Amino acid sequence: MRLDYFLAHSTGLSRKQVKVLIGRGEVQVEGEPRPKANTPLISGQGVWLRGEPVTLPGARYLMLHKPAGVVCSTDDPEHRTVLDLLPGELRRDVHPAGRLDRDTTGLVLLTSDGDWSHRLTSPNHACAKRYRVRCADPLSEQDLQSLRDGVLLRGEDKPTLPATAVRVSERELLLTITEGRYHQVKRMLAARGNKVIGLHREQIGEIALDAALAPGEYRQLTEEEIAGV
Known part of the structure; x- marks a missing residue:
């Protein structure tokens, strides 16, 4: 993974902002005396921004109570999407694992883990x-x-x-x-x-919609719910 891509995904900054920080010398990479934006990172290689270690965020797993009128999409020019119901810090790289029609309500699972999502949606798993x-x-x-x-x-x-x-x-x-x-x-x-x-x-599957969630509300999945897929 390139250094600028890694930092953008780790911090939420734009690639342009990241390149400015790298150019100012505010980013250090283990074993690289003068890292550049396109410096390839090796697994386990340390990265620091202004002296603080930087790591990629962990995968996110959410359940959402979808209201009517909202579409199961990451982007739609005409309607609100399930991502519009999440705060900005949770939206990055998250996608719905499966879909519901716009007028259908209820449980939607969202994640940034592609393999976990595949287990839910692949016909071979018959979830x-x-x-x-x-x-x-x-x-x-x-x-x-x-x-x-x-x-x-x-x-x-x-x-x-x-x-x-x-x-x-x-x-x-x-x-x-x-x-x-x-x-x-x-x-x-x-x-x-x-x-x-x-x-x-x-x-x-084994994940039931939490009765405490009102339409439009969400919560993190428990470790047991995540492991049960």
Whole structure:
């Protein structure tokens, strides 16, 4: 990693600001008498800024209660994103591990750890996701059994994988799926002639949305939650 890139990610300063500091001699690198901005760093090599040691920040793992109207993106010219709900110091290098539609609420996990994110989102890992679904029309036992067995979505030639469907009320169910097809939950209910009018994600894998978080609020994941993925 180049020295200027390392310092920018460690301090939050711009590359331009970092280059000025290096040019002033305010940055020292172990074994380098006169480091330059493009000096390559070796793993474990010490770096100091104004006499203070500099290290890369650790990976960040957050859960967020996404409100409706917010998009799961790192940048959007028209809508608020999940990153807009975080303070500036937490946004750097963080991305949502998986997505929710703009009108869907509930649990979103954000991280700067690409490998951890991949374990959550890769189809090979089949991470379970539980949704609370409100429907326009009553749900029959046949509807629930069809969701459990797998339904054929419009425009596709393979049915969905078996799901867990538990009735909550006449028009509400808890649906757990292990895939991430486009608008999958809405399309599954549409395949049964019903319409989703409310969708809320409660859990991803072993991580459940903290009931203490109001829409728009977030917290750090615990070590147990991080290790459970």
